[in-house]
Amino acid sequence: MARSTSRGRTGRHLAPDEAQTRPQEVPTGNGQQSAKPVPQQSVSLEKGQPLDDDLPLAREAQRAVRVLNPSGSVTMPRPTRRRVFAVANQKGGVGKTTSTVNLAVALALHGNRVMVIDLDPQGNASTGLGVEHGAGTPSVYEALVEGMSLDEIATPVDGIPSLYCVPATIDLAGAEVELVNVVAREGRLEKSIATFSGELDYIFIDCPPSLGLLTVNALVAAEEVLIPIQCEYYALEGLGQLLRNIELIKAHLNARLRVSTILLTMYDKRTKLADQVEQEVRGHFSEIVLDAVVPRSVRVSEAPGYGQSIMTYDPGSRGAASYFEAAEEIALRGAKLSRRGKNQKGGN
Ligand SMILES: Nc1ncnc2c1ncn2[C@@H]1O[C@H](COP(=O)(O)OP(=O)(O)OP(=O)(O)O)[C@@H](O)[C@H]1O
Numbered sequence: 001m002a003r004s005t006s007r008g009r010t011g012r013h014l015a016p017d018e019a020q021t022r023p024q025e026v027p028t029g030n031g032q033q034s035a036k037p038v039p040q041q042s043v044s045l046e047k048g049q050p051l052d053d054d055l056p057l058a059r060e061a062q063r064a065v066r067v068l069n070p071s072g073s074v075t076m077p078r079p080t081r082r083r084v085f086a087v088a089n090q091k092g093g094v095g096k097t098t099s100t101v102n103l104a105v106a107l108a109l110h111g112n113r114v115m116v117i118d119l120d121p122q123g124n125a126s127t128g129l130g131v132e133h134g135a136g137t138p139s140v141y142e143a144l145v146e147g148m149s150l151d152e153i154a155t156p157v158d159g160i161p162s163l164y165c166v167p168a169t170i171d172l173a174g175a176e177v178e179l180v181n182v183v184a185r186e187g188r189l190e191k192s193i194a195t196f197s198g199e200l201d202y203i204f205i206d207c208p209p210s211l212g213l214l215t216v217n218a219l220v221a222a223e224e225v226l227i228p229i230q231c232e233y234y235a236l237e238g239l240g241q242l243l244r245n246i247e248l249i250k251a252h253l254n255a256r257l258r259v260s261t262i263l264l265t266m267y268d269k270r271t272k273l274a275d276q277v278e279q280e281v282r283g284h285f286s287e288i289v290l291d292a293v294v295p296r297s298v299r300v301s302e303a304p305g306y307g308q309s310i311m312t313y314d315p316g317s318r319g320a321a322s323y324f325e326a327a328e329e330i331a332l333r334g335a336k337l338s339r340r341g342k343n344q345k346g347g348n
């Protein structure tokens with residue numbers, strides 16, 4: 001059982017990756033899909049709600065849930081109100097996109113209505129979800145620069161019910177310059193999100209590796225920041241600058257913003273360094289660091305090449321189990337916080 005091989009709440013790390021199951025080859029794209037409004041009701045595979053079994057990706061998704069949560073005992077409760085995460089770290093290649101894609105898929109597979117906004121001109125989150133993002137595809141650029149509604153842009157992700165992606169095309173590379181003279185340029189993404197008419201439980205915004213205007217837009221639109229930290233040399237380099245920027249945005253543009261979640265990625269238990277980075281990060285950031293740690297795993301890095309998350313590409317792998325646990329923690333921590341908030345209000 002995948003979950004028993006993972007690190008778990010008791011704090012043991014995963015071994016380097018060895019796949020337990022073999023994925024099937026599947027198409028890498030989902031072609032030009034038109035945007036559909038998000039269903040008003042939760043669609044949960046666990047609850048056996050309908051899914052188009054004919055799609056190979058849908059079969060992969062069903063298999064993923066069976067493998068990752070065989071008893072169906074794990075729940076990822078829907079939040080009482082929408083949670084918007086900016087997944088940010090200006091350091092490149094730390095796992096922002098991989099974490100965005102896999103957490104979004106894990107939450108969607110367990111009954112949450114989720115949207116991924118690809119805010120990186122590289123378009124890696126769109127690729128990882130198998131969503132069309134060639135030149136001319138309506139994308140986050142049209143939303144930011146031209147004010148197009150997200151209803152016209154959000155694309156359902158093949159095989160994963162209740163998961164939507166706002167893709168990024170190469171046009172986004174010019175957006176930072178084009179937005180310079182636009183009024184309230186820092187609030188464009190927040191405004192775009194407000195144009196979406198469907199109901200959502202989570203929005204994950206995949207930021208580019210910079211602290212430019214695109215990342216600022218994500219930090220203005222979000223309430224929570226999720227920072228992936230790679231368990232490698234220079235892991236904490238530049239983090240101070242990111243935290244200072246977050247404080248500035250909090251002070252001037254978005255008072256609700258907070259760093260709620262840190263996720264350790266690419267942990268290689270064979271190295272002492274990974275352990276040192278973990279100790280340092282946990283020592284410094286304490287409870288906002290998720291217990292789940294993502295191992296360095298070849299399977300995780302292969303999945304985007306198939307337009308899939310690790311959750312569907314190889315649900316039996318430790319990479320999938322770790323993202324599954326991380327998603328569960330995010331959901332449960334959110335539920336705990338909202339209970340605490342309600343109790344405090346009730347007590348006043
Ligand atoms: N747990 C992992 N094990 C092995 N490889 C990984 C893991 N997570 C991510 N990778 C790989 O590392 C590379 C960087 O990951 P990713 O693209 O998620 O980082 P990023 O922070 O989004 O990068 P960028 O700053 O360029 O946007 C990718 O090739 C990805 O497939």
Ligand SMILES: [Mg+2]
Pocket residue numbers: 096097098120124206207208
């Ligand atoms: Mg990325």
